[in-house]
Amino acid sequence: MDAAPIWLSLKLAVVTTLLLLIICLPLAWWLSKKRTLFRMLAEVLITMPLVLPPSVLGFYLLLAFSPQLGLGKWLNDVFDVQLVFSFPGLVLASVVYSLPFMAGPVKSALQQLPPSLAQASYTMGKSEWQTFRYILLPNIKPALLTAAVLTFAHTLGEFGVVLMIGGNIPGVTRVASVAVYDAVEQMDYSLAANYSVLLFGITFLLLMGVFIYNRTQAKSPLE
């Protein structure tokens, strides 16, 4: 069995999760503030990949990445970066696709903290940034971990979007889920079974880890 698709999937999931952590901390913080029409629209857009068919999302991203049009043309002309059928393109598509999995839980966790926590910090003269860094962020750690693991697992499991954006280039864009599809198409069922059981095992263990961690976190030490 060629292990490259599994490694590629893991690499894609790691890079996507790290990027989303960086993007979503400020984004979720901004979203968690007072509700305005603009914020609501932003939240709807961020949540869309959750319900939109991956093929629709893939189609729009394909248009956006096209070297003949707008963004894709600019990237191609200025930076010589081609997003379609390339690993950077996969990463960008995965970031969009998994955005709600990271932004949603982190935003909810921030909103569920009692407002008096931040207020107490402000009355001590601490800035919004200090309050976020030393009070809010440490107190949403369990939610952050859950969101990161779910994002990771979700990226491992994506299929439609990667297929449309990346295609099936061995070593470049052929991730594990695409490799399964490819093996089935070629009627190589034992290869498909091998990839499948690996994906099944990895995601099972990940989710198991999250559940165990959250259980121990939720327990009161006095009981």
Add this chain to the structure above:
Amino acid sequence: MIEINIEKKLNMYNGGQSIKFSGRFPLHMVTKITGPSGAGKTTLLKIIAGLITSESGRISVNGSIWLDTEREINLPPQKRLAGFVFQDYALFPNMTVLQHLQYATKDAEWINRLLNIAELTTFADHKPIHLSGGQQQRLAVVRALAIKPKLVLMDEPFSALDSKTKSRFLPALNILFEEIKTTAVIVSHYPMELDVFTGNEISMGE
């Protein structure tokens, strides 16, 4: 002198409610505020601290203007630096007792005194979840005093304390108030418990 004159509309189910308050708190003294639930005591304290904005009003503290809606002055809580004891304590779950105080001040000697007064010295490296209700409340009180604020606003600050603890804790606080020359505004359902503090009593909502 702290002079307050504010009006704030409240978003209630029955609509149209508002709280109006005008009063003066003498400096370096304790002012006690009493009144029934829903009279707006907590809201008043939060407006003074700058945590809630009021539609109209004016707050001046010893000559400096904290809020003047006509002149569009509204200092943020970080500039007002009023110590605040929240009704729900608002302790930081990620920090130990000591870290709570260290977050507010670098003065180790002062921190030790506060720990002592709150009878929390032996619990310095406990997180709030490992403290009893009374210990949590005392931590909330001394945390509010850690920055040596010129004004400290306390919302039901002794409700979880038994009478014995109160008889030690309150006189010690009284001495601290005088020492750092702070002006205290204390909201309480039981004004009798505040007898150790001399000062005005204002009742709201009657």
